[in-house]
Amino acid sequence: MYLMKDITRDGNPVLRKRAAKVKFPLSKEDQDLAKNMMKYLEVSQDPELCKKYKLRAGVGLAAPQVDVSEQMAAVLVPPLEEDDDHQNNKPLFKDVIINPVIVSESVQYAALTEGEGCLSVDKDVPGYVPRHDRITLRYQDVNGQKHQVRLKGYPAIVCQHEIDHLHGMLFYDHINKQNPFKAPEGTIMIN
Structure with missing residues (x-):
């Protein structure tokens, strides 16, 4: 399992590289990578284990973030508190996405x-x-x-964040430099 010491930090060139496509069938290394990235998310979302291992909670982890320049990311979006699915604790989205491509996107x-x-x-x-x-x-x-799959709201945001990692972008690249709290007109604000 990955720990915080294994997470690549801003400033490392791997985070600004375009990641390579992953070949199938997955190598043993890529299988382990997928398993370990998802394990980090699962453990980090458990408050007791998160504290025990001194992790930062996460909903997504891309391969470049563990120093592997490949198009692979683990995504685990937990159910929202007020969600009907919360009773059965079903995540809003959970999978290891490999060679992901956004084929269409809303104007909104x-x-x-x-x-x-x-x-x-x-x-x-x-x-x-x-x-x-x-x-x-x-x-x-x-x-x-x-x-x-079609994703909306928070799961769509998380997947776009992770896919950015595969293209060498970080979230703050999207923030308006002159006015950080200015969003395009009509932007839906999600709590």
């Missing part, structure tokens, strides 16, 4: 009211990060199976 933007954070960025960077409110995502899972 969304942003998190508290801004975004990143396991690779230790400092707080205030400001709104405008993202597409809805996306259609095409990717392969660890078995090479192809998926196409």
